[in-house]
Amino acid sequence: MNARGLAFDEAPPLASVLRSFLWAPWFLAAAGAVLMAAGPQALQDRYTGAMLAATHLVTIGFLMLIVTAAVFQLVPVVSGVSFPHVACLALTVRWAFVLGTALLAAAFLGGPPFLFGAAAVSLAIAVGAFTFSGAWVLWRLPSHKTMTPMSYAVTLLGVALAFGLAMAGERASGAPVSAVLLSAHPLWALAGGIFVLWAAVAAQVLPMFQGARPWPPRVSLVLGPLILGLLVATLIARAWLAAVVESALLVVLAAAVIAYAGLLGQRLWTRGRRRSDAMTFFWYIGLASLIAAAAVGTLMTMGILSGLKWPLVYGLLALMGAAVSLMSGMLYKIVPFLVWLHLQRRPGHPSVLMTSAIGEWAMRVHAALHLATLGFSLAAIAWPRILGEGAALLWIADGTLLGVNLLTAQLFYQRVSRASAGGWSRATL
Helix, strand or coil: CCCCCCCHHHCCCHHHHHHHHHHHHHHHHHHHHHHHHHCHHHHCCCCCHHHHHHHHHHHHHHHHHHHHHHHHHHHHHHHCCCCCCHHHHHHHHHHHHHHHHHHHHHHHCCCCCHHHHHHHHHHHHHHHHHHHHHHHHHHCCCCCCCCHHHHHHHHHHHHHHHHHHHHHHHHHHCCCCCHHHHHHHHHHHHHHHHHHHHHHHHHHHHHHHHCCCCCCHHHHHHHHHHHHHHHHHHHHHHHHCCHHHHHHHHHHHHHHHHHHHHHHHHHHHCCCCCCCCHHHHHHHHHHHHHHHHHHHHHHHHCCCCCCCHHHHHHHHHHHHHHHHHHHHHHHHHHHHHHHHHHHHCCCCCCCCCHHHCCCHHHHHHHHHHHHHHHHHHHHHHHCHHHHHHHHHHHHHHHHHHHHHHHHHHHHHHHHHHHHHHCCCCCCCC
């Protein structure tokens, strides 16, 4: 494991980030429960209430809890600059996202319109606390430190979430939802914030845990400005220019995503550590899905693919295929590492293996289940009446197994901590 140049003494308390990681999988399971309850009609259109609820349970409840916790952990370790009052900050962001996501899902499932307003208030607290604290830390970086991708990721996420809050306000007031915001919100969230942030995390995680060669500096420095520029240009084209300009920009954006995914896949394939683990499998699934989603999006933009089903295919590949796969693989490295790191700081320094926190067999089973969930869900879009409930059940199982595996890591930490306090600090577990 290559950890040179990292300031682990600046890492936040374990509970500050681990609790967000532990909450996240259950929102994925909740999304499956929503689709199960709604039945086959949920897969008829991306704008059904059940589909919108499930989508936001994944994007906000699952992804944003992981993303914000990863930022709270990664930025201080890489930059050496800590977040102010990080324990209180992480607690506020976590619970504001949990409450806001639950209220938003209830609103999409037919609740009264004021729930959109209540969700907007809760999510605004989370977005404001996360964005401003992140900007404050990044602003205080020493001149010799740079976290350009992370800076752009925080900016893009802040804008995407602001678009979502504006739409929630429109729904709460009974006003029609802006077509520009409806188009820009998912694009800025997925292709902008989550993609750029994941790229920034990958630049640290893959060399550290997989022995991959470091990224060329120019790639990391150019990616954030490139994506931001393309998204701004697309927004302008959508509002004031011809549709053909917007389509051309979207094709360029998809090409940039495919190129970066290809570079990362090449780095992963030629890594120094040839032994594959669960993270490797999840990231291969995620990279293949990311490229497929960008290709489907391009063909839709060009008018080659049309109909109500293809946006569902695109969304499933982008969310379940790419984002959830990549985040799951990341969790299976970061969570055991954090458990190991914080155990080494305890009195007596328990001698433990990082791989003991979560069994490799359990992670591989989850990787196989996740691949089956993705394939079954794609088939369910074509045959919702036959396969819809089965796909929803697999979503529940996917989130549940991830949640149980991460909980295993927490229980391992607690067990070893108690053993260390009892005088068995040198036992290898």
